[in-house]
Amino acid sequence: MNLISIRDLTKVQIKEIYQLVPKYTTRKKTDDLKDKYIGLIFEKPSTRTRISFEVGIYQLGGVAIELDEKQLQLSRGETIKDTANIFNCYLDGIILRVIKHETILEFAKYLKIPVINALSDKEHPCQVLSDIYTIMQHKNIGLDELNKIKFVYIGDANNVCMSLIYISEMLGMNSYFVIPKKYQPKQKFKDNIRITDDISSVKDADIIYTDVWTSMGQEKEKKKRIKIFKPYQVNSKLLSLAKSDCIVMHCLPANRGEEITDDVLDGKNSVVLKQAENRLYVQKALLVYLFSQK
Template identity: 50%
Template sequence: MKRDYLRVFDLDREEFLSLIEKARELKINRNISYCPLIGKSIGMIFEKPSTRTRVSFEVAIYQMGGHPVYLSPRELQLSRGETIKDTALVLSRYLDALVVRTFEHEKIEELAKWATIPVINALTDLHHPCQAMADTLTIFEKKGKFEGIKIAYVGDGNNVANSLIEAAALTGANITVATPSGYEPHKESIERAKKFTEVTIINNPFDAADDADVLYTDVWLSMGEEGNEDKKRKFKDFQINRDLLKKAKADAIVMHCLPAHRGEEITDEVLDGHQSVVLDQAENRLHTSKAILEFLLTQ
């Protein structure tokens, strides 16, 4: 039976942690030839811009012996009105998996419903599960554990926040999200996560950062929201800067999924500072992409 990875909660705790361990193993042995995807072709549909996600998946597929097939949305018949159902059924006859970045989460759910091959969510407006797996690997590398770790996410309760909450639930880390009223993460992700770990939603970033092991932020304006000056004004006090970092533990790490709007959600001083792990975080997209692909395509 085929599996999809559309959100973090598509995996159980044991599966999620095993993928983190597999990604660590692949990272350590990155110079050793390992090609479990020989003979397999993976389609990549990106309706939104992408740097880390597209490159990490394309390189991961190639390094594991597979063939990445980039499918521009403008060149697919989807752009001329072909149904998602027909597209999914046809592509399933050619490909071994699909990596998809799109807008509405319902669209990727519809694609996965009809596809007979694994579908991987490379970002939707609601979830970013591949990012969350790389984030989790990074936290483990830097802290050596999950239990007792406090993650403070400061900023928009967006797709990154939703997936980070679900990842915290599966690892046992505690997470506090500080966001302006009305911008809280998805309620369903919060309620499900609370069955496994402590999830706190507040409106004060300094309270969230207090004694935190991890300070995490993302852009205030997601793709498609550019120019929303009213929203930007509401987030002006939700910046990771020197003062906020002082509230966290002395050895706290700073995370950002990138791209960053420097001077908005995070200052240059912090993003480029010695506590920042954003480049390790970005690199880990490659290793976790490999783990996800192997899990879904070699069962």
């Protein structure tokens, strides 16, 4: 079983993964992944995703093998097909962070081992799987109660945003995605997903979520994006429109003073550190779940 898109999971499967999480919230080592060798290829920089996966694999008794693409024959023109077939001989799973989503899809065509998307230009499924768990934890609600809260994402329609839209659709969440018109996704979504450029949509929000305005690979657009997205900054004035117990989320890294101000990121409503911590626990549960599937 693979996790390439968050849509690869059903609501039932997400619930089953979350039921495993409490078992894996300590540093205690287990043998769930004993004798499992899992490769990691990261074409983009990573802090939280890489460390949480490597630590998680070790805590589960497995072996994480970092595969530097520049040190593989891929860098000299060997095909993904041939590389994947070799991985099938040596590895029990592969975790990929790629520049182009198509790279993961191409690997998945030939791999007979679990494939996990650790971020692509299209999606970030592991991030949002942990995010929803964090929301449930802080709002003290179950998966079936997520439709009772108001979720508001503010920012760019990037990979994290798209995965949040997909999981919100699946779980029936009452979700608003506040994005400048020029940058809004073009596809149609279910009725519980509202795409708007109206910043007043944050009124009475239970959750405000933001992310960087300029993703990796878009650096040349940075000045232009800052100018367009400036009215969408998450600051104390905007937060005052939400409920008093609204939680503020950010997948990190953050550009302080751009999409979010210091006082909000470090303030009492912020759960960003717990959000990051939960990456380890939820991904451990995910690994155990994926490797238990036939």
